[in-house]
Amino acid sequence: MADTGDSRIRLSFEGPLATIVIARQDKLNALDYRMVLALEQAARLVEEQTAVRAAIITGEGEKSFCAGGDIEAWSALSPGEFGLAWVRHGHRAFDALARLRQPLIAVLNGHTLGGGLELAATADFRIAEQHVKIGSPETGLGIIPGWSGTQRSVNRFGPQLVRRMALLGELFTAEEGLGLGLVDALAPRGRGMAAATEMAQRIMHRGPLATQSAKMLINAAEGEEVHRPLEALAGGLASSSEELKEGLAAFRQKRPPEF
Numbered sequence: 001m002a003d004t005g006d007s008r009i010r011l012s013f014e015g016p017l018a019t020i021v022i023a024r025q026d027k028l029n030a031l032d033y034r035m036v037l038a039l040e041q042a043a044r045l046v047e048e049q050t051a052v053r054a055a056i057i058t059g060e061g062e063k064s065f066c067a068g069g070d071i072e073a074w075s076a077l078s079p080g081e082f083g084l085a086w087v088r089h090g091h092r093a094f095d096a097l098a099r100l101r102q103p104l105i106a107v108l109n110g111h112t113l114g115g116g117l118e119l120a121a122t123a124d125f126r127i128a129e130q131h132v133k134i135g136s137p138e139t140g141l142g143i144i145p146g147w148s149g150t151q152r153s154v155n156r157f158g159p160q161l162v163r164r165m166a167l168l169g170e171l172f173t174a175e176e177g178l179g180l181g182l183v184d185a186l187a188p189r190g191r192g193m194a195a196a197t198e199m200a201q202r203i204m205h206r207g208p209l210a211t212q213s214a215k216m217l218i219n220a221a222e223g224e225e226v227h228r229p230l231e232a233l234a235g236g237l238a239s240s241s242e243e244l245k246e247g248l249a250a251f252r253q254k255r256p257p258e259f
Contacts, residue, residue, distance in 0.1 A: 006038035043096035068115025
């Protein structure tokens, strides 16, 4: 078990597969500030493992994948603390997950609401167990979907569907979510992890460099990130060129390069 800084965010590695579990069942896997920081650390640890080719994120138990931000944690914050710490660090953690070079699969093993849906939106694929309900109820509490629920979620699911969840408070079943594009596959109760592992195996049988490059380009097309994919791909191309070999040789030999 890798150290994420908080035992409620569990990160484990099994060969080329990483698994992140949100383990706060008594609070429906709601996130407090320390857990948000631990999620960012978990993403960094996965990113650093060159042998890891796919990752899964899920919640403990079967009642909730993630209930979003812990209301008791954020409702006591001042406006400045809420915006500059809670929202800002939530974005950093979720961005780190969304921008993993490895494909990420979210197993929605329980209800996926508010920040939980925003967390699920960071994944490349979502597998929902059939008892799950999905939605963005924040405006019913007088708050907005603050962890990119009006931004990344629109890119992932489309603006009209996000309007129905955020402005009307509509909740969808897992089966409805499949038809609407909120999720990519269904699984029976308790079988989500098995389905995700099978999907991960399909990913890991494909070329790792090509898969990671394709993911970066898809992210760029969505506006998830643009500069890093371009620089990474161009840097990879340049690093394999004869020009680099000559440039390094000239540097070591203290002579002008002959390009």
